[in-house]
Amino acid sequence: MTAPAGVFPTGTPNVAASGTLQNINDAVTLNTDTMGSVDFALAGTPVGATVTFEQQSDGATWISATAYQKGVTPRPQGASTATVAGVYNITVGGAQKVRARLSAITSGSFTASANGTVGAAHVGVKNGNAADLNATVVSAGTVGTDYSVNKPTIPNVGAVFGNSGPYANYVLIQTVPASPTRNNVDIENTSGGQIVVVRDDGTAATGAAPTNASVFPLGGGASVGAQGGSWSSQTFKGRLQIYAPASTAIVAVMVD
Secondary structure: OEOOOOOOOOOOOOEEEEEEEOOOOOEEEEEOOOOOEEEEEEEOOOEOOEEEEEEEOOOOOEEEOOEEEEOOOOOOOOEOEEOOOEEEEEEOOOOOEEEEEEEEOOEOOEEEEEEEEOOOOOOOOOOOOOOOOOOOOOOOOEOOOOOOOOOOOOOOOOOOOOOOOOOOOOEEEEEEOOOOOOOOEEEEEOOOOOEEEEEEOOOOOOOOOOOOOEEEEEOOOOOOOOOOOEEEEOOEOOEEEEEEOOOOOOEEEEEO
């Protein structure tokens, strides 16, 4: 089940091997001269089976190889083993050989097919980290600085508005805490009446006066459940407090 070593210039057909993985240490192996990567296609539904992907660079010692499952969305991180049928790709790098070896099984078998090609399906990056270079995109932004003019009196964090002013007796119905890793926040007013959003930098504790605080209204729609005013931001990382004339106001708040 091992394809012969040799020189395979770019443009020549792919190199393939296949076999049945039924007993412990059964393997399908490819010599990897001039190859960029190898696909291992596993088919079957064995019980308790684990296939271990390995590579050899010194002609004697097999070590773990990272394989990436193809055709899965979202694409999972690389792993050195597989327990289910699928197509798994190994980027060859400097290896002399790669193999898929059955390292555990209770019953049944996998049919394994290996296909080597000059093209690399996964390109590594120098100094890659343990998270396999899967980046988390975090939008740039800040907690904001207030430049409001003639703003109404804003209540202490967690408190209700006073009994005078444009938002007299509005009550707090929801709080979105400050978060430096927040990607997006979206507020949709479907209450049928006006609501008010208080922004601040999130540093003040409950019961204290908010700092860098501003306030703005979101108008109501034509009726309860109808679309009213909305606000969203991918850059604001501070705290948001949502107020309404009554605690039963319907407001959709989404955070990513």
